[in-house]
Amino acid sequence: MKPKERMAIPRQQPVELDPAERITNFKEVTSGYSEEAALLEANRCLQCKKPKCIDGCPIRNDIPSFIRLLREKKFEEAYWKVRETSSMPSVCSRVCPHEFQCEGSCIRGKKGDPVAIGMLERYLTDWMVANGKTLSRDCALSNGRKAAIVGAGPSGMTVAHILAFNGYKCTIFEALPVFGGMLAVGIPHYRLPRDIIGAELAALKHCGVEIKLGVTIGRDKTLEQLKEEGYESVFLGVGAHESRKLGIEGEEGTEGVLHGVDYLRRVLTGDDVDIGRKVVVVGGGNVAIDVARTALRTGSDEVFILYRRTKEEMPASSAEIHHLEEEGVNIEFLAAPVKIHSENGKLSGVECVRMELGEPDDSGRRRPVQKEGSNFIIQADSIIPAISQKVNHDADKGTEILLESWGTYTVNPRTLQTTVDWIFAGGDDVLGPQTAAKAVYQGKVAAESMLCYMEGRDLEEGRDLTCYMVDW
Numbered sequence: 001m002k003p004k005e006r007m008a009i010p011r012q013q014p015v016e017l018d019p020a021e022r023i024t025n026f027k028e029v030t031s032g033y034s035e036e037a038a039l040l041e042a043n044r045c046l047q048c049k050k051p052k053c054i055d056g057c058p059i060r061n062d063i064p065s066f067i068r069l070l071r072e073k074k075f076e077e078a079y080w081k082v083r084e085t086s087s088m089p090s091v092c093s094r095v096c097p098h099e100f101q102c103e104g105s106c107i108r109g110k111k112g113d114p115v116a117i118g119m120l121e122r123y124l125t126d127w128m129v130a131n132g133k134t135l136s137r138d139c140a141l142s143n144g145r146k147a148a149i150v151g152a153g154p155s156g157m158t159v160a161h162i163l164a165f166n167g168y169k170c171t172i173f174e175a176l177p178v179f180g181g182m183l184a185v186g187i188p189h190y191r192l193p194r195d196i197i198g199a200e201l202a203a204l205k206h207c208g209v210e211i212k213l214g215v216t217i218g219r220d221k222t223l224e225q226l227k228e229e230g231y232e233s234v235f236l237g238v239g240a241h242e243s244r245k246l247g248i249e250g251e252e253g254t255e256g257v258l259h260g261v262d263y264l265r266r267v268l269t270g271d272d273v274d275i276g277r278k279v280v281v282v283g284g285g286n287v288a289i290d291v292a293r294t295a296l297r298t299g300s301d302e303v304f305i306l307y308r309r310t311k312e313e314m315p316a317s318s319a320e321i322h323h324l325e326e327e328g329v330n331i332e333f334l335a336a337p338v339k340i341h342s343e344n345g346k347l348s349g350v351e352c353v354r355m356e357l358g359e360p361d362d363s364g365r366r367r368p369v370q371k372e373g374s375n376f377i378i379q380a381d382s383i384i385p386a387i388s389q390k391v392n393h394d395a396d397k398g399t400e401i402l403l404e405s406w407g408t409y410t411v412n413p414r415t416l417q418t419t420v421d422w423i424f425a426g427g428d429d430v431l432g433p434q435t436a437a438k439a440v441y442q443g444k445v446a447a448e449s450m451l452c453y454m455e456g457r458d459l460e461e462g463r464d465l466t467c468y469m470v471d472w
Helices: 004-007 036-043 052-056 061-072 077-082 089-095 107-111 117-130 154-165 193-207 222-230 260-268 285-296 318-326 438-454
Strands: 146-150 169-174 210-213 232-236 276-283 304-305 330-333 335-343 346-360 366-370 376-380 382-385 421-425
Touching: 004 061, 036 061, 036 117, 061 077, 061 376, 077 117, 077 193, 089 117, 089 193, 089 210, 117 260, 117 346, 154 193, 154 232, 154 438, 193 421, 210 376, 222 232, 232 366, 232 438, 260 285, 260 382, 285 304, 285 318, 304 335, 304 346, 335 366, 335 382, 346 382, 366 438
Parallel strands: 146 169, 146 232, 169 210, 232 421, 276 304, 276 382, 304 330
Antiparallel strands: 335 346, 346 366, 346 376
8 A cells, every 4th residue: 555545544533432321330431443443544554764653652662563563464463562562552552642642753643643553552452352362471480589569550560570571579569459550540440441450460460470459568568678578679669649739728628628539549449429519620631531520420410620721731631631521521721729618617619710821831831820800709519639649658668768859759760770779669659640651661661670680780781771751
């Protein structure tokens, strides 16, 4: 097929549940491609000599190669091509913001729609599951040596996969009662079905990885005790699970004030959380959108988002914003809360102020500035801020690990070794709240460094991986 013919193929659209139906349940909203659609979409790829899509992928997946294999109907080979670099394509293909990463760098996007790289990657993982194929590689026989991973999120899973593949006995310690870290308690089922996380758990167990849930390192057991028990190195992948607060009057001690990741965690672990009929969500990222869409699914019938910038500045993916609007959630742009009103200790209203955009800030986005005298009040039963998260430091209590000013771990940016030589860290507890793909990539870097450390080799030996700390 000639490039002109490929350019004529429109981007294939997946089937989605009807909005009126999907807000009544947590079923996955977007279905995967059929074989016919996947092959058509794969044929849109131009197989560039200098593929920018690889540069846009935090994990550096060889995207043109797996797409070429897919369009030759070598589906299993294509899956394993992705697995050469990614430990969990089943997750990344569903939850990563592809428009800002691989697809955002696709050359086809300059003259139309980019290739649907995420959907093609998902097709391969779904095909493997549907055809009874294993998602895990055979691991080396145990060498009798041990490593510990604190946190069962994407970075911790990646470290465990790589170390187990190299013969190390790995134990993952997870404070939550469920496996998956933020994947399990921060991403609703309609975006990431739990059987996908279950498949990743099965793959780890297949390699002999031990999972200990409900164990909080730093309280139930210290890092030093892990070392005394024979774990030669430790990886901290604790994520960023603590919500940042708005810092406005009335936020503390008022019934009806919840925070984004706390609310999602409670709902996704089975709590019955009553937030009332009318709910205000604050924020413009995927967590804010997940909170709003979850509120609809748990019984609230009037949900809207306050965002202090415009739609063009929202960090959430366009697909999630589209789904949100389809489901009837309104977004109040250029508005921010300044005070929470209450009666008898219960929230009664949210006082807000109109904003206008001023000069760009450090992120490159125009800074929102309050409009004097523009205050207004919204009547609500609950307000759920979802503006960002920070790292909980239970795990490193009693250690001398240095922290950055914003609370993340200080690490060597090329090796992810902390200031304690046998402890490594990666993912959101180093980067701040970021994507699953970036956490996976840092897990790869940390695992390579841990192997070097435990084998007495120079941590920089043969290293061709670089953590793009500034860019990320």
